[in-house]
Amino acid sequence: MSYPGYPPSGYPAFPGYPPTGQESVFPPAGQYSYPAVPGGFPPMGGSEYNAAPPTGEFPGIAGYPTAPGGYPPAPSGYAGVPQPGGMPTYPGGAGFGVPPTSSGFGYPQPQAQTYGGGGSVQIPAGYPGGQTPSTPLQPAAVTQSMQGTIRPALNFDAGRDAEILRKAMKGFGTDEQAIIDVVANRSSDQRQQIKAAFKTMYGKDLIKDLKSELSGNMEELILALFMPRTYYDAWSLRHAMKGAGTQENVLIEILCTRTNHEIREIVRCYKNEFGRDIEHDVRADTSGHFERLLVSMCQGNRDENQTVDYQKAQQDAQRLYQAGEGKLGTDESCFNMILASRSFPQLKATVEAYSQIANRDLLSSIGREFSGNVERGLKTILQCALNRPAFFADRLYHAMKGAGTDDSTLVRIIVTRSEMDLVQIKQLFTQMYQKTLATMISSDTSGDYRRLLLAITGQ
Template identity: 85%
Template structure:
């Protein structure tokens, strides 16, 4: 399927936070969106042209975009946290070709479904959508229109595990430790390559690399390097075990991991937790949590979220109405209804549901969860929804609050930097700057020191 004038000669603009789903490799998700069919072609007559790639100074000054000089514009992306609360959650870009925000109270600038039907099917009449119409499912976009998320760490070319093992051995041999040599290796190899370095080290020297590193390092830099050498699935399972081990429970760690991972990742984590620690994660969750929060985490542990990337707008409208009746529309809250919808629907479907909800309730869904819930179950439900709307923004927010104020939550800082370093840390950095008007690197530099700071900045890409 082709569209007049597409793709534009300058390329498509990159929008941090996209894709808004768990499918980081596809923009938009396969089968979810396409451009509406409009008589006379797209864009509509008199509607201008599709924006070209953004200039380095900012987005183009076309209607709906800030003038050159930087993005976001005043009133767009949030700045520093407001007094007494979290910053507003970032909205997706708006402007010509993306759908404009509704005039009344609504969902903060996320594009509204167009009145025209999408290519591939006729319009479905749904009350609450502009013109009473919703788009029909469409084929995936051509490869030229796909945008991938990106990690700051890529697999090193011309990789030689034996050579790297030798470098690490020399860095730890004799009096003192060459920390910079260790940083140069670990910050520039993928997790898979680090596993091969561990194997080569044991083959070449008959010693365990991790034990050697632990004997040479200490404190936060030790925790960071050991995290980098753990296989990704094991690190998540290890983090969950330590969050529930001993007195007290680190609920935010449970939420951060179980509410943001894909089905496959969760199933692998559950299996690893059993094989490595000899424990059942569901039993540990039941022993450490209770009530609606316990039920939400148990739902997450199943790894059964719908991952069909096609949005059913009729179901989105029905779910939005169901959520309204379970919360704002009644005295009290039907918590199980929120659990069912947010734990089972795909992330693209949840985004559409949130958009429909704002039209029904004249309030966005995040605000309604704030009003209807409290404590850990509120944080868990909001995390799921935030990941559906803008996953990099969720992690940017977590990083900011790990360093804000007196002291640093080093475990959270390390965990997010390590786990996102090969997935979407580039987009997280972009969102961090837009949300807080400072770079992630500058905040790390001011909150950390020594080899710990050097290694974090090397991973972040500074």
């Protein structure tokens, strides 16, 4: 039995298929049915699917093993399912097909999706930062699960790492490369263990020792790496509002992009570490519609139901149109209410519905109806709903574009996304700007600072 549309067009033949000596077991090339294989199918890989085929049949496929919820597993589990004869694995996740149903096998099919979900799609004008790439945006990764460039080190020994750092700072001069080799290859949790081991072994504070040995951007980057992520976000927000002036872009970047859980943890940490109420500080340092948007963000109460209500998306799109393009003046509270409370998948559906109603992109409409910080805040929310890694790729590009470098933004994004989605950010950066993130970092930074940034990004 073959499956319409699978494999996707562009894969007419698969090298090494059928496997040599097993032509009688596997169908001829060009026929994509899935036979029962002695020893179980798939022939290698995942747990319960490695046993002999159960007596039950997957709908329409004799001998194909069934699993809870059907086979393949739920959408997040598509990636990594072995394919016979070297057949490529197709990524799972948003934008790559639908879960199995009784009407068909449901193997992931690349589909046209907005902002890098799958297939080839153009980013409309105004996203991100008014940039439209000259080439279509392709799927960001082989798998659509988010992936960091830093992962926990195997065979980790906090005491051994503490000793390496002690030797690197002891005596005349500093062995910066030894420091880079440790901190760029340990997870945030492992760095906290190193910090604790250092104090236990030497009775000294590792952070104070590092500060005495380093300076400038290298010092800022190292210290950021040794801060737990929640503390680093809270610390960044405090410094953005401390003293004269306010760094509004920092407030937007953090408060408009984090999940409910992350925001609640930041609010708690901000109170515990600095003895201050973050909402009070936001109100004191901002005003008007921008203040109200950030106060909404501080609540950490966005709907996080991943199920999309398309009727509500149509209604919200109509309300946004009537609150902006469809009337003289702008009803700012309507934009605030919808963009601050709807889930990101729901907002993505609203963006698509809006373009049909208004014959204009919602990001462009916000640019026409708003200005300044509130415009940037609303656009950030939508950009994260559409493609969060693309938003951070854009932020990194503009931190290095032109004369001078916004090192604080560069450090903050590289550090906070290094264990989350920096792999996707790097890939989207290349697609959006036709140059690699490593190339821009190399041209905009120097010395140990450059080497550590490149090490974190996996270069």
